[in-house]
Amino acid sequence: xxxxxxxPRRRRPLGVRARIAGRAxxxxxxxxxxxxxxxxxxxxxxxxxxxxxxxxxxxxLSWIPAHVGFDRYEALTIGSTPDDSALSFRAAIVNSxxxxxxxxLVSLAVGTLAAYAFARLRFPGRSWLILAxxxxxxxxxxxxxxxxxxxxxxxxxxxxxxxxxxxxxxxVTPFVIWIMRGYIETISSELDDAARVDGCSRLGVLVRVIVxxxxxxxxxxxxxxxxxxxxxxxYALIITQSNASKTLPVAINDFIGRHGVDFGLLATGGVIAAxxxxxxxxxxxxxxxxxxxxxxxxx
Amino acid sequence: xxxxxxxxxPAIGGRPRKPWPESWVAAAFIAPAALVILLVVVVPLxxxxxxxxxxxxxxxxxxxxxxxxxNYIDQLTSGGFxxxxxxxxxxxxISTALELALGLALALLxxxxxxLRWLLRTLVILPWALPTIVNALMWRWIDNAEYGALNALLTxxxxxxxxxxxxxxxxxxxxxxxxxxxxxxxxxxxILLLAALQSVSPELVEAAKVDGATTFQALRHVLLPLIVPVxxxxxxxxxxxxxxVFDIVWIMTGGGPANATQTIAIYAYQTAYQGYDFGRxxxxxxxxxxxxxxxxxxxxxxxxxxxxx
Numbered sequence: 001x002x003x004x005x006x007x008p009r010r011r012r013p014l015g016v017r018a019r020i021a022g023r024a025x026x027x028x029x030x031x032x033x034x035x036x037x038x039x040x041x042x043x044x045x046x047x048x049x050x051x052x053x054x055x056x057x058x059x060x061l062s063w064i065p066a067h068v069g070f071d072r073y074e075a076l077t078i079g080s081t082p083d084d085s086a087l088s089f090r091a092a093i094v095n096s097x098x099x100x101x102x103x104x105l106v107s108l109a110v111g112t113l114a115a116y117a118f119a120r121l122r123f124p125g126r127s128w129l130i131l132a133x134x135x136x137x138x139x140x141x142x143x144x145x146x147x148x149x150x151x152x153x154x155x156x157x158x159x160x161x162x163x164x165x166x167x168x169x170x171x172v173t174p175f176v177i178w179i180m181r182g183y184i185e186t187i188s189s190e191l192d193d194a195a196r197v198d199g200c201s202r203l204g205v206l207v208r209v210i211v212x213x214x215x216x217x218x219x220x221x222x223x224x225x226x227x228x229x230x231x232x233x234x235y236a237l238i239i240t241q242s243n244a245s246k247t248l249p250v251a252i253n254d255f256i257g258r259h260g261v262d263f264g265l266l267a268t269g270g271v272i273a274a275x276x277x278x279x280x281x282x283x284x285x286x287x288x289x290x291x292x293x294x295x296x297x298x299x
Numbered sequence: 300x301x302x303x304x305x306x307x308x309p310a311i312g313g314r315p316r317k318p319w320p321e322s323w324v325a326a327a328f329i330a331p332a333a334l335v336i337l338l339v340v341v342v343p344l345x346x347x348x349x350x351x352x353x354x355x356x357x358x359x360x361x362x363x364x365x366x367x368x369x370n371y372i373d374q375l376t377s378g379g380f381x382x383x384x385x386x387x388x389x390x391x392x393i394s395t396a397l398e399l400a401l402g403l404a405l406a407l408l409x410x411x412x413x414x415l416r417w418l419l420r421t422l423v424i425l426p427w428a429l430p431t432i433v434n435a436l437m438w439r440w441i442d443n444a445e446y447g448a449l450n451a452l453l454t455x456x457x458x459x460x461x462x463x464x465x466x467x468x469x470x471x472x473x474x475x476x477x478x479x480x481x482x483x484x485x486x487x488x489x490i491l492l493l494a495a496l497q498s499v500s501p502e503l504v505e506a507a508k509v510d511g512a513t514t515f516q517a518l519r520h521v522l523l524p525l526i527v528p529v530x531x532x533x534x535x536x537x538x539x540x541x542x543x544v545f546d547i548v549w550i551m552t553g554g555g556p557a558n559a560t561q562t563i564a565i566y567a568y569q570t571a572y573q574g575y576d577f578g579r580x581x582x583x584x585x586x587x588x589x590x591x592x593x594x595x596x597x598x599x600x601x602x603x604x605x606x607x608x
Contacts, residue, residue, distance in 0.1 A: 061451035123322035143584035170339030281428030
């Protein structure tokens, strides 16, 4: 080894050791700063949700509130005398859960079926068709909201969860197709061939061979699909009108209009709406990261 | 095409029927997805194209004269349209540049053999997971002029002498939205770039160091060139997302103050739903979609290139 050091016997002279120590100190400092920057806003949101109103309008602000209580959480979720806000918030929790779950299941079923065809079957127009699917996934909602608003009104579906389920499925499905096609392509097609020789139909191959092998990919995709549906705002803003279909993002938007100055309540609503995705991301981290990378940076 | 398939598919003894040709099976498998997309995307898209050719105003029901490309020409010659487009571009360039730079730094940091690396890798995903609306709400509260944590922090640190107005200041509001967006999306960029870094064999970097390169040189001349394709993809992906930004702006400022944060999607929404002008709204939607589709084509082409190599 031709290290450019003055004395060849000592591998790491003082200068180099100091440089290594300095580098490590810098990296750990950078890591601590990053962790603080990531966590501080979260912490403040959570603190605001449990702090008494007087603690939030103090000047100078004290970061640890003097009075802490979970009464806002209780009022919004399980309190026995809910006001209008609490009622609409509870309805939104149910709507968001139902919509995101249904969209996930529908898109996964429909999308995996199509993904199998794109990954394994030869048919005319295969390559442009998958690009067309991807293009629909990327189309900005703002280009579609006006006609969708009119069509859903004409069909009597405005202000129903079904309308949002249909709309969300239209952009979650192409996403599922894209990721699952990638996953299925990594599975050896010899497995398919073996099952076919044993008398499996194509559908049988998909259900009995591909789905079990691609299970981790399905989990990743399902989680991301759920998060996409949970997060959506613009379609929900124009399609929903009442507690019958309002989702959490719309409920929070309403909250801001109605309780613009009740920061504690806003923070509480925010924390509740954030809990499912944050817990999912935390618990299923590996799956989420795998899904994100295969979904967005792999062809 | 079915002869080729027939050759590969040996007739299975004892089966009563011949299997379907492969393209029939494919059609059957794709049909449900295609149906959903046809109904919710293709039909509305065609309808939007049609709508954009008429002067449709909800305050004037029944009277919807055909104006041809009038709505498009109106927009392309209106100051409001271009101002909103430039605001969206401004937001896009600054936030994407910051997210890429910070995301790359964060990815490199997460790639270092540090003792608490797992903690960073575990927590980094949380801002990304926070719903966009909640993120916007959180920053709206942090940036609050009277009681916000930002003012409290900066005055307590002695950086500011008195509380400042952030979101109601038309010179600063866009920066605050960019800050909120960068906080949320940098982790995604970092996660994607980290995956790219991890796919580079560590021996390459080691070899460069053995040849006398410093850590920085190894990074600059060995590691970075290898992840350039992924960087490009992330760049296009973020550009596409950022240009159509709506949610975070809507919650944090509603496009204000005095239209200072009115990006193109906000402008389109306000034209359609607050100006009740569906014809122009549809035309605006198309113009935005056009830009996004050009970016999408670039993105898919880049992905295709990576897939081949």
